[in-house]
């Protein structure tokens with residue numbers, strides 16, 4: 001590696017280091033200077049978690065070789081306010097509750113700082129335009145934009161600094177900006193996520209992943225990789241001392257592929273080395289011989305007789321089938337004036353939390369194997385790991401680091417086992433930080449699903465029967481599929497009281513990326529089908545879409561799909577609020593088309609466009625174009 | 626992950642060219658690095674170790690811009706944000722701010738160069754259509770042992786296919802020279818998956834100059850990007866409009882013909898629907914801005 005003396009002023013202090021000039025400024029700040037408020041979310045300029053000022057200009061430090069900052073004045077999020085204090089923007093972010101997981105927040109604060117320096121009078125549209133380089137997955141941006149506008153008003157004297165003070169909450173917290181206890185640590189970049197943590201003597205891990213969807217592993221030769229200078233160990237499934245298997249419901253997934261790979265991106269081996277570059281170089285020297293097997297890529301194919309079997313324990317490729325029966329559907333359909341049939345499909349979706357998976361494991365002085373990671377399920381992970389590494393539960397410890405966004409995607413123990421094994425094998429702390437690409441290829445996704453729907457209705461819009469059949473692609477491993485199928489079944493027919501129903505939800509194994517937990521946990525796929533059916537029914541029967549829902553909605557005393565007696569129900573109030581907020585014009589969907597009067601009113605988003613900065617606001621200097 | 630065995634930051638053009646002339650196989654020039662760094666990642670080139678990176682950002686001769694008569698010369702280190710921050714550049718090259726505001730984001734524009742965009746030669750590059758519309762030429766220089774040798778080439782000839790150019794070994798782009806379009810109205814239309822940080826599915830650059838009555842096209846420049854292997858100038862449509870009155874029907878008519886220009890490998894139907902609409906909108910908007918510019922000028926006169 002080349003070396004060069006890099007001189008900069010960083011947050012007002014002179015810094016001189018012998019370092020690799022070709023490394024990214026991001027790595028220089030994080031690794032050499034331990035300024036971990038600057039995050040890495042994508043490494044490709046797409047997310048903005050790494051924004052820093054270089055000579056007063058905000059740049060993405062993942063796209064800048066460190067040598068470009070030679071002699072420059074750098075400001076990172078740590079340099080915005082003195083320790084223990086918050087600047088105006090940070091206070092505004094705190095005030096409006098703009099930080100949730102917090103991982104995008106240092107970058108957001110930096111982007112907002114740049115914005116207020118460049119265009120202190122920015123309109124809301126211009127704020128959105130200038131913040132366009134930073135993405136967030138928790139907030140939906142509303143509170144972030146609110147915070148920036150609030151800070152703008154204070155900075156320009158339109159509002160008194162008092163607006164940044166906490167609000168009194170009075171009788172109820174609801175309807176007030178309640179301050180989040182963890183916001184100061186997030187808006188200042190002080191909070192350490194797993195990938196920000198370091199320990200003396202720490203090794204870095206890189207993971208070899210399968211290029212095949214379904215293949216037998218004939219042999220793995222790690223000898224050349226082990227011989228690379230700087231490599232501390234290489235691990236494979238052969239290093240697992242206990243019972244290899246994890247999963248939220250069935251423990252069908254080995255820590256690393258055992259005997260065969262079941263999806264592209266599955267971990268096959270891992271290297272722990274003195275630095276990430278060495279670990280990645282060593283990966284290229286691991287020789288794996290595969291024998292490809294026929295794969296399954298469509299859930300319908302998985303159910304065909306003679307289909308390839310993905311897990312020996314499940315020769316029918318079924319992960320889970322959840323049936324629900326209530327009443328008599330044949331009778332219900334016989335009573336219907338109208339029978340509707342349709343099919344609905346939804347696609348795979350990635351959570352895209354801004355913090356890629358990361359973890360740090362070590363064996364402490366009392367032989368306790370400890371894993372720090374943003375796991376959304378640490379107690380379960382601890383129990384599973386204790387079996388995998390064959391150690392008593394009191395010798396296994398999980399510490400949950402701040403979760404930089406999870407949305408269900410961090411429930412699966414897809415890397416913590418590898419970290420534990422490497423720490424045990426080397427007796428040194430080992431850290432793994434996924435790249436964004438790795439996070440996308442290896443982590444669970446929302447279940448792609450298909451629903452076959454049959455709904456019977458009377459002329460006046462009462463549902464007499466529903467048959468709901470969902471087939472979901474569970475991917476290569478079980479993960480949360482069972483729970484997702486349960487939830488999808490329970491919620492299947494929506495908040496409507498259906499006397500006669502027949503619901504079946506099934507998840508099957510394929511060689512696609514595993515599906516797992518994702519916000520709504522199966523509810524979204526089911527509601528998409530049910531609510532679409534309600535709209536289609538309203539259209540066919542000439543009824544108002546709100547009205548047809550009211551005629552069928554659950555009330556206190558209703559019996560749910562799983563035959564639980566409700567003591568209360570709120571759908572009536574939800575419908576009323578939605579009707580008012582949308583300024584709904586009553587009537588059947590067929591009656592309106594482009595003539596409807598409730599479109600495009602206040603609160604309706606205008607189509608996306610850029611160029612707000614070209615509009616010269618009153619009493620400000622002329623703009624460029 | 627991108628690593629370099631050597632990373633050099635020459636301060637002068639002769640130094641840079643000498644390094645480049647002697648560079649080992651696989652060495653790369655680095656400008657803003659906004660194409661090179663994301664290229665060396667999984668799914669694209671993967672981990673890449675380059676023997677040498679020659680960083681151009683401190684080369685004095687590549688900085689700045691000046692006007693020579695009816696042409697504007699931009700040093701190769703001109704970054705996209707310059708078109709938004711520099712009022713003089715914006716006046717000379719009125720299409721560039723509209724293109725720039727749709728280019729990546731405020732931060733990447735501080736790094737990304739116009740020259741890098743042209744050399745990278747992506748079919749979806751936003752920079753190429755406005756440069757074609759402004760009759761862009763590149764000055765290409767190399768080291769000839771003891772002196773610098775330069776040639777010029779039209780950008781239209783320079784970009785030959787996706788990622789392919791006529792840049793010869795040992796050459797670098799010294800400058801980009803464009804028509805000064807002071808007094809033109811301009812427009813840039815772009816669609817992608819979202820607003821910021823998005824590669825064009827289709828884009829159109831337009832420049833319009835009106836005659837002194839403000840009712841006829843005195844000059845029209847039109848170029849299309851994202852819909853074929855290389856961005857292209859729509860000279861036939863320009864010729865059809867020049868001298869004609871600015872008329873919605875005429876514009877619509879001329880624009881309708883552009884659907885046939887879509888030669889991409891994917892999303893052909895979508896692009897065929899978008900492009901005529903974009904051409905229409907771009908011409909209308911550019912004409913309107915030309916009118917505003919004319920009125921402003923009359924006011925000042």
Ligand SMILES: Cc1cc2nc3c(=O)[nH]c(=O)nc-3n(C[C@H](O)[C@H](O)[C@H](O)COP(=O)(O)OP(=O)(O)OC[C@H]3O[C@@H](n4cnc5c(N)ncnc54)[C@H](O)[C@@H]3O)c2cc1C
Nearest residue numbers: 045654656657658659660661729738741742744750751798
């Ligand atoms: C998140 C993101 C969003 C983006 N959005 C857009 C967008 O909206 N529109 C768009 O068109 N592009 C976009 N890009 C692509 C990129 O930013 C542009 O192509 C940019 O202009 C490249 O310039 P650069 O200076 O960064 O080039 P570099 O990455 O430094 O170089 C690019 C290529 O040009 C060569 N090169 C650079 N300078 C010279 C020179 N003077 N002489 C000879 N060769 C040279 C390099 O060797 C390299 O091959 C985006 C990129 C990212 C990461």
